[in-house]
Amino acid sequence: xxxxFAEPAARAGIVVLVVLxxxxxxxxxxxxxxxxxxxxxxxxxAKAVRSDSGVSRDGPYGNNAWALSQGKQxxxxxxxxxxxxxxxxxxxxxxxxxxxxxxxxxANIYATIANGRPxxxxxxxxxxxxxxxxxxxxxxxxxxxxxxKAARTNRSDEMEVRPAEAQTKTEKPxxxxxxxTVTPPAQEGHP
Amino acid sequence: xxxxxxxxxxxxxxxxxxxxxxAGAEGQQPxxxxxxxxxxxxxxxxxxAAATAPEDGxxxxxxxxxxxxxxxxxxxxxxxxxxxxxxAWTFPTGVLRGQEAAPIVVGHMMYVVTAYPNxxxxxxxxxxxxxxxxxxxxxxxxSSQGEACCDVVNRGASYADGKxxxxxxxxxxxxxxxxxxxxxxxxxxxxxxxxxxxxxxxLIVKDRVLVGNSGGEMGVRGWIKGLDLKTGAVKWxxxxxxxxxxxxxxxxxxxxxxxxxxxxxGVKTWPGTTWQIGGGxxxxxxxxxxALDLIFYGSSNPGPWNxxxxxxxxxxxxxxxxxxxxxxxxxxxxxMNPHDLHDYxxxxxxxxxxxxxxxxxxxxxVHPDRNGYMYALDRxxxxxxxxxxxxxxxxxxxxxxxxGELALNPTKxxxxxxxxxxxxxAAPGGKDxxxxxxxxxxxxxxxxxxxxxxxxxxxxxxxxxGTPYVGMDVRMKPxxxxxxxxxxxxxxxxxxxxxxxxxxxxxWSGALATAGDVVFYGTMEGWFKAVDAxxxxxxxxxxxxxxxxxxxxxxxxxxxKEYVAVMxxxxxxxxxxxxxxxxxxxxxxxxxxxxxxxxxxxxxPKGGTLYVFSLR
Numbered sequence: 001x002x003x004x005f006a007e008p009a010a011r012a013g014i015v016v017l018v019v020l021x022x023x024x025x026x027x028x029x030x031x032x033x034x035x036x037x038x039x040x041x042x043x044x045x046a047k048a049v050r051s052d053s054g055v056s057r058d059g060p061y062g063n064n065a066w067a068l069s070q071g072k073q074x075x076x077x078x079x080x081x082x083x084x085x086x087x088x089x090x091x092x093x094x095x096x097x098x099x100x101x102x103x104x105x106x107a108n109i110y111a112t113i114a115n116g117r118p119x120x121x122x123x124x125x126x127x128x129x130x131x132x133x134x135x136x137x138x139x140x141x142x143x144x145x146x147x148x149k150a151a152r153t154n155r156s157d158e159m160e161v162r163p164a165e166a167q168t169k170t171e172k173p174x175x176x177x178x179x180x181t182v183t184p185p186a187q188e189g190h191p
Numbered sequence: 192x193x194x195x196x197x198x199x200x201x202x203x204x205x206x207x208x209x210x211x212x213x214a215g216a217e218g219q220q221p222x223x224x225x226x227x228x229x230x231x232x233x234x235x236x237x238x239x240a241a242a243t244a245p246e247d248g249x250x251x252x253x254x255x256x257x258x259x260x261x262x263x264x265x266x267x268x269x270x271x272x273x274x275x276x277x278x279a280w281t282f283p284t285g286v287l288r289g290q291e292a293a294p295i296v297v298g299h300m301m302y303v304v305t306a307y308p309n310x311x312x313x314x315x316x317x318x319x320x321x322x323x324x325x326x327x328x329x330x331x332x333x334s335s336q337g338e339a340c341c342d343v344v345n346r347g348a349s350y351a352d353g354k355x356x357x358x359x360x361x362x363x364x365x366x367x368x369x370x371x372x373x374x375x376x377x378x379x380x381x382x383x384x385x386x387x388x389x390x391x392x393x394l395i396v397k398d399r400v401l402v403g404n405s406g407g408e409m410g411v412r413g414w415i416k417g418l419d420l421k422t423g424a425v426k427w428x429x430x431x432x433x434x435x436x437x438x439x440x441x442x443x444x445x446x447x448x449x450x451x452x453x454x455x456x457g458v459k460t461w462p463g464t465t466w467q468i469g470g471g472x473x474x475x476x477x478x479x480x481x482a483l484d485l486i487f488y489g490s491s492n493p494g495p496w497n498x499x500x501x502x503x504x505x506x507x508x509x510x511x512x513x514x515x516x517x518x519x520x521x522x523x524x525x526x527m528n529p530h531d532l533h534d535y536x537x538x539x540x541x542x543x544x545x546x547x548x549x550x551x552x553x554x555x556x557v558h559p560d561r562n563g564y565m566y567a568l569d570r571x572x573x574x575x576x577x578x579x580x581x582x583x584x585x586x587x588x589x590x591x592x593x594x595g596e597l598a599l600n601p602t603k604x605x606x607x608x609x610x611x612x613x614x615x616x617a618a619p620g621g622k623d624x625x626x627x628x629x630x631x632x633x634x635x636x637x638x639x640x641x642x643x644x645x646x647x648x649x650x651x652x653x654x655x656x657g658t659p660y661v662g663m664d665v666r667m668k669p670x671x672x673x674x675x676x677x678x679x680x681x682x683x684x685x686x687x688x689x690x691x692x693x694x695x696x697x698x699w700s701g702a703l704a705t706a707g708d709v710v711f712y713g714t715m716e717g718w719f720k721a722v723d724a725x726x727x728x729x730x731x732x733x734x735x736x737x738x739x740x741x742x743x744x745x746x747x748x749x750x751x752k753e754y755v756a757v758m759x760x761x762x763x764x765x766x767x768x769x770x771x772x773x774x775x776x777x778x779x780x781x782x783x784x785x786x787x788x789x790x791x792x793x794x795x796p797k798g799g800t801l802y803v804f805s806l807r
Contacts, residue, residue, distance in 0.1 A: 078655065078658070079652065079653070079658040081650075082408070082652075082660070085773075085777050085779045085781070086779050087780075088773050088775070088779065088781075088785055089771060089773040089777075089780050089781070090340075090767065090773065090781040091338075091339065091340060093771070093772070094773055094774035094780070096774050097774050118334060119336050120333070120334050120337010120338060122337070122657055122658060158648055158650060158664050159610045159646060159664045161664060161778045161786070162777040162778065168776075
């Protein structure tokens, strides 16, 4: 399918087209059974990391349209949508904004999904495969405009409730502290 | 325009003398009189005699009395002097989530429960500035925050037998010694791993502490329990789904309508075993009639929201129950919303009134349901005397007084693959948890509520323990007229609105009525307002530091003066966009409420402050 780009044309044009074609091939690749790095990354637990733990900048599927659409389906199928809505949040924090409590690197998000987090995020590692987890990572990142714009979904199968991921502004992720539980006033002077 | 809208909304009160009073001071909202001739003696409605008590200046349970009147007999603050009301003292709780609790006043002490982590503060009102006497921290599990559908709120504590008793978000009912602040007992009654949380305020009747669970959005199985006041031991549990034996339906159970009669309907009205994850929690209000010895309350919505996954009536969700407080035995039930389509929980308050009805006195309860109808039910039998709209309704056409059935509008039935638009009222209903008040002096109910519609589309959803079980995309929007909130004065005898105040945001605070003929409520912008109980005319307002979604109360201080107290601190389902820092670009956020609340972050920050007001 990709070879159809190799038609007679100006040399420069061919080069451009080949580059585009390779990108498009990566965007369109469908991998049904993959073995992305899992165990070592999942072991990373509470600590937010800023390095990418050997995983590429956008994770294994950040530039793959098919994996992103799989991630979007999984996001509904595993009830992520019930807490995070379509990125705006609810019971859980928003995912389409710039704020990240437990780290924004793909490895951090993987660990959050796999192992859960203390303020209510459940652990999903016993329910989904590492490949599905990475697909979710890719989709979750796309909600705030991370990863390849060309690969992000441009429409929703359901009622429109937010701008499409491909149309969402690319946020600059920042690490924030978890919401303070409580700072009770001092009780000095009282029995 | 607003008058016209109110006319369309009232449906009933509109041939009457409808006019709009001139807008008051800058920022006042339109105030609409629908029916001018209120007899000086009131409407003839009175608080159910057995369920009320002489005014003692205290406020020992959120709803004030067993009738849930939220009426204070104190009359130092009146329509003529309320304009001089000023803050007497304030207290920042340090908790910045939605504050829905009512301050509780017992003797010279005041008690306040915060949102998660459910701190209990005790203030000595006899000391200057009402100094903090002690603070109790029940240390609920942090993970419980992820199981609460609609902000991590708590609706307050109740007092009895020297103990302050309340429920924590992680399903512990705790009794704390009112004097020392020491924990007397603690009983775990639910499991956050199954999606259960607790947000309701217990009602204590005789030696029973009555509590229920939240989690209709998490696939829980709903219940109400009666705990022993002395020890905290669970004495009975009534499930809201399942066979009659566990719903505590026995030979005394006499539902008024045929549609609610039969055996094991809590199983038969569900496909397969889905009743085991069918919702029907109990996170709202309970009233008690000592003369009949019955408690009254409603169960929550069925789960999931997607109705195609649970064909059948889904009993006993969205149902009003009368039970014996000692044993939990069911006496009657009336399902307002069989096979609920739009998250119309039945948990809203009921106010117990005695009214003149066709020439004789009738003991009723008045219940503003989420489905938009104000129900007057006979307390003894569950017969519907009237069910009249108090908001604009498109989801149904009427309630039959003959069969008790709700006539649904088939064009608003959610179906997968289809977007249903302009469903009114929206999922939070014509009114949500925010409790109404009643004044025996005017005979009117004061109903704080919202004016919202929604678009919705069901999606397939699977049950995963401890995760949301909803299956519905929702986007809410302001209802007819554009204002999202109302305070409606309701004549419980005629079943019609008398006057109505429009507010830009949902009125998510409770109401308070006093013998000074003043009605208090708060707004989500942070205004604490006083209006004339007879006319709704604005009398006074004070801007607090955050939106108000709490329950105002009145009490007599140790100095003999009348005080009015309320918590300020925006949040709850409606205020989740601020309390949870949600993203306004996603109108489905917070189960669709964000779609109608995008502008809230521009008018209020988070908060968590107790305000106490007095004259001088």
